[in-house]
Amino acid sequence: MDLLSPVWLTLKLAAVTTVILLLVSTPLAWWLAQSKSKWAAVVEAIVALPLVLPPTVLGFYLLLALGANGMIGGPWSALTGSALTFTFTGLVIASVLYSLPFVVQPLQNAFVSVGKKPLEAAWCLRASYFDAFISIILPLSLRGYITAAVLGFTHTMGEFGVVLMVGGSIPGETQVLSIAIYEHVEVLDYGSAHTLSVGLLLFTFIVLLAVYFINRRFPTHAD
Amino acid sequence: MDLLSPVWLTLKLAAVTTVILLLVSTPLAWWLAQSKSKWAAVVEAIVALPLVLPPTVLGFYLLLALGANGMIGGPWSALTGSALTFTFTGLVIASVLYSLPFVVQPLQNAFVSVGKKPLEAAWCLRASYFDAFISIILPLSLRGYITAAVLGFTHTMGEFGVVLMVGGSIPGETQVLSIAIYEHVEVLDYGSAHTLSVGLLLFTFIVLLAVYFINRRFPTHAD
Amino acid sequence: EIRVAVAANFLATLKTLAPLYEQQTGDRLIVSGASSGKLFAQVINGAPYDVFLSADGGYPEQLIQHDKALASSRFVYATGVLVLWSRINQPLDKNSFIAEGINHIAIANPATSPYGAAARQTLIKLGLLDKVKHKLVQGESIGQTFLFVASGNAQLGFVALSQVVNPANPYNQTNYWRVPADYHSPLAQEAVLLQHGKDNVAAKRFLEYLKSDAARNVMAQYGYL
């Protein structure tokens, strides 16, 4: 059904973006949490920067950067022969950049509050750096990951300005739910807009409820 | 100067919103962190919900809710005699609702990872519940507060859809910076858009850099 | 397959036209709606649109200058009508602005929307701009302006006739004051064939269709001249 196509697209976008966000943010947040370098504060500030621009404006700059002649899009199209703008890939890149701080910061805080002690203990039990990170730091940072994933996912779902600018609103390709709802509102089709909004809210509510409910069954580690 | 009026307005909005967000979120996050109630997961999910709606759509619903006949606006105007929509107050309420999860979640995580132990120690040293919270929990949650404030502040700065919808872009009253930049982009006045954007980015960068730099001089408490 | 970038104010009309056209020709329309300014920026940056239905004449002009559109294809596909509208059933005329109980008057942003500019010109023409200035609230687009009125937050608003008479409009569809055409510069909406679509036969066919009587009829139903 036509009404549902943006739904799937949005879920796909949010899911892919969240996964990439978590993958990218994990080493970045870890570095930020550990580093004693002065540059860390600079990187921290840069990560949060995209937030202050209005989404459309950020989208505009991303459009420039991702375009065939842009800083990112140029090399990309030279390499792959295809453009980034107005594609799903472009949307993912834009969403990742835009939601980065929502994911990096909770992870960084989680890593900091886990501290070095459990890590040292793991190293003394024959765990490699990587192994220790996976088996100790990740689970101890679970709350941080959940917050990061929830904020990243929902923010990507609701994103509109950036996505519209970078993706256009190509049905089936880049027309995500938020744009679809926007269009319904524009053509005064309030019924569909409500339906989609309420559906979106309900679905998200159920997912979040499940996540938080399960999360609460894990004891907190500080006590 | 006319170019600066949106700047001040934006800073004022972001500052007021952040302060209110921190004030409102502190007890909420504390309750969420402590509560064993099943309702806590529900509240957690509800707090994150506004994020998934496209800002314009959320703005529309807020417009309804804050309007003179709305759920919030009705009682408000009955009480104060003035409406909430198209006012600075309305903008603040909308921004608070929209940025709530970015503030509540980092605080909640910070509170959880501080745990009960330092609190118990403080109680055993004659500190009242309130005193112990202020003197122990707050400083130990400093990182969480910084993250919360940064995300809340920057997100409010960059917010556009909701603000435009609820505020009506009244120059000097509700026309914030993001709307001004947006206008410049729309009318192809890219020069002004660049100037404002770069200025905004630079300013924010310097503020964030200072915040993070100072933050890094505090030792982390986990080690 | 034709990719059409359409100004948001014309989106509703196009959605009615699209199935008619598709049935008639077997072409498929892929419609992307946004503000003209956004669409312009996207086209400049390589958006794969074939046809641009702008809300005014300025953006097509600029695109032609940037060599992104074909000058020869440019034409006025519709002319919008500005109306003063209220949700409540009350007689409206040029004096309604200063009536009791009017706290907010919604207009589209004059800087970004032709309808906003036209509304402003109208107020100047009536000599009322200074009187009502403090009551004005601006929407990003004509769609948002409509919402301000529809939600009851603004008692009056300058919107497009196409919105008011849109069959989907759940509110009062008859109570409006049609602003005389000479109060403002004409709301001529121009269409143009883009570089991306210059070899797309279907795109040309679609542009031609827009000039057809069938299309004009539908547009007229939606309040376009």
Added chain:
Amino acid sequence: MRINARFDVAYSGFDLKVDLDVPAKGVTTLFGPSGAGKSTVLRCLAGLERSNNGYMQVGDAVWQDESNSYFLTTQQRALGYVFQEPRLFSHLSVQKNLEYGYKRTPKNERHVEWDQAINMLAIDHLLQRKPHNLSGGEQQRVAIGRALLACPKLLLMDEPLASLDKERKREVIPFIRKLHDELDIPVIYVSHSLEEVLQITDTMVLMREGESVATGHITQLCSELELSEYLGDMSGSVIDTRVVAHEEEFGLTRLGFDGGELYVPQLPIEKGHGQRVHLLARNVGIALQKPQVTTSFLNILEATVVEVAVPDITRHAVQIKLDIGVPLLANISRKSLYTLRLEPGQKCYALIKAVSLAR
């Protein structure tokens, strides 16, 4: 003045059911193996753990009475708590940690002197440091100082000396006793170390698997036959004595107690002063006649058999409770029991091989 408390806490896999009745003065020690519930009792006393049907009374003041839903919060109890782990406030300097409770104490209640506490704990050079820059023992000392400086009306200490070295212990133990002697602050103390307990304790509560199996003055409790299994090979009698005389030529000191006298290697203590001694049951032998040959047994005391504990077959030694004016425990082998045929009421001699000094 007594402290009465009843608590009833159920964890999965562990039930605490204690009924305490101890004097509200001096040092009371909760003694028992790991996992017996000692820390849990302290948490209950502090009001940190709320228990079903809990009841607590200090002197005349009721602190908790769940049957009336009455419960003083931790803050209202004005106590000091040295937790099993240091729990310093990591964002505050050592100085600020120490001041935390001190500043919150009304001036007229500040009966613990700042300088004295700092010096005793040897932490003056650490005041500007942050807790994570301290060694384990340093942290523990600051934690003790912090609790003391809150000038509590009841002091709870959970193995406070575990990570302190001998020298520090020697300074801290008398200080804790002084709290009681001079300031009348009752102390509830947790320890595994019988040596430490012997030095510091008045009342001892033996804990096992969530229950308090016995309570009493340490001199009396250690001589209870039934309890010897809890004390293991530290089982024996504790006797409070007084220095009667020094016999310089033999390098001996004579200690007097209710039932007679004991010789111990010469002590650096003045005549008339008190000395608590610990007579380990395994160091006490029994003879039916007074030995004629000169033996290594410095102390040979007339005694009456009070009780013979017939042990189950797994245990090697038989414990005998004697009366030498005060109760005295002796360990003998099954073989000796058979040879000597001891029975309650029988006269005999207690041969005491060695005396360990406790306090």
Added chain:
Amino acid sequence: MRINARFDVAYSGFDLKVDLDVPAKGVTTLFGPSGAGKSTVLRCLAGLERSNNGYMQVGDAVWQDESNSYFLTTQQRALGYVFQEPRLFSHLSVQKNLEYGYKRTPKNERHVEWDQAINMLAIDHLLQRKPHNLSGGEQQRVAIGRALLACPKLLLMDEPLASLDKERKREVIPFIRKLHDELDIPVIYVSHSLEEVLQITDTMVLMREGESVATGHITQLCSELELSEYLGDMSGSVIDTRVVAHEEEFGLTRLGFDGGELYVPQLPIEKGHGQRVHLLARNVGIALQKPQVTTSFLNILEATVVEVAVPDITRHAVQIKLDIGVPLLANISRKSLYTLRLEPGQKCYALIKAVSLAR
């Protein structure tokens, strides 16, 4: 096989400058007051703290040589570390905590037996629990088990027994010794408690203010006159002896050592077995003639004065180092020194009042 290590760590307010040379077998104890730098040395040995000009070699293998920028990471060192605080993984059950290192050990290196370790530490009933549901002592035991089960090639233990009760200690100490005896795992041990050290240690490193002031076998080190100030009133000689005979009728056991024999209260040890004894200097007296009267001194041994330490005026006792075949320390009063006029080389008799058993 020896362990050589040089570390140089500077904290604000504390400098560690140690140069260790200890056998790579048996138990080596770092002994010293709180804040001496013991934990810091362990961290350096584990590769958790990297130090300027650090150097470390175990046997022939160099583990760290900063002059060549060579540094084995902690993982490459295959060690076990019992931290001063338990540091259990809070998200894993006790079972999973214990398995953590065990699973990461190649099967053919798993020389510590699971069941044996669990039983010795009495933690089998805790396996399904999460760490925060454990008592302090239970946590510490799990931490010990976790380190042991990682089957380390070098075991570092930072006050592992501080929060264990006597009974548990009695099980764990022989196990630690066994690691050395049977499995040849060297253990570096930190402790404040001389009693514990005497039971467990071969080599002792005395630490003070970031430096290792003396290193040696415990029997030799304890008799070093210069070191007595570090040992305080625990100063004395440690002698490894063997049971020569039991004199049942007197309840005595005769212990033989290089310089003669010692009588001690009868021991439950078979003839021929070893026994370490600790002769506290304050329990040793000196006489110029063999005492004629029968005294409480069970042991009177011929001795030669080796050295007289003239103490500074603040200290009450004078320490004398004697030779009775092995070195022996004695504390006498200034007055006695004046009376006896002791000088190196002089013959005399050592009167030993009491013998405390160490191991």
